[in-house]
Amino acid sequence: MSDFHVTPQPETVATIVDGYGHPFARERWGWLSAAYLSELAAEGRRRKGLARPPCAISGPASHTYVGPAWDGPEISVPRLTPSVAAAALGVSVASLCRGG
Numbered sequence: 001m002s003d004f005h006v007t008p009q010p011e012t013v014a015t016i017v018d019g020y021g022h023p024f025a026r027e028r029w030g031w032l033s034a035a036y037l038s039e040l041a042a043e044g045r046r047r048k049g050l051a052r053p054p055c056a057i058s059g060p061a062s063h064t065y066v067g068p069a070w071d072g073p074e075i076s077v078p079r080l081t082p083s084v085a086a087a088a089l090g091v092s093v094a095s096l097c098r099g100g
Contacts, residue, residue, distance in 0.1 A: 005031045007032070007040075008029055008040065009044070010040045010041070010043040010044030010047060011044040011047055011048055012044065013025060013029070013037060013040040013041045013044050014040075014041045014042075014043075014044025014045045014047075014048060014050070015044070016028060017037070017038075017041040018041070018045070018050075022034065022037065022038070025037050025041070082096055082097055
């Protein structure tokens, strides 16, 4: 490997992956495998004190990680009743609760 192909700092990889996505990181560091970039990103998040969200999400927010220091140990969200949720979604309560 030449001096041009230097392994990036894990924190830098985490910032790029979390901000722009894996494809951008693969384009930037094309000589590294996708698996190795993922490992570097995970290590970078650990070093920066960031944690993955508790559930899988997709879309632009899929690369956004919540730092417990920012939001506290628990984020409280009010729960919706089935009737309020159904009205907000424009579906019947029966289809919401039974998936029908």
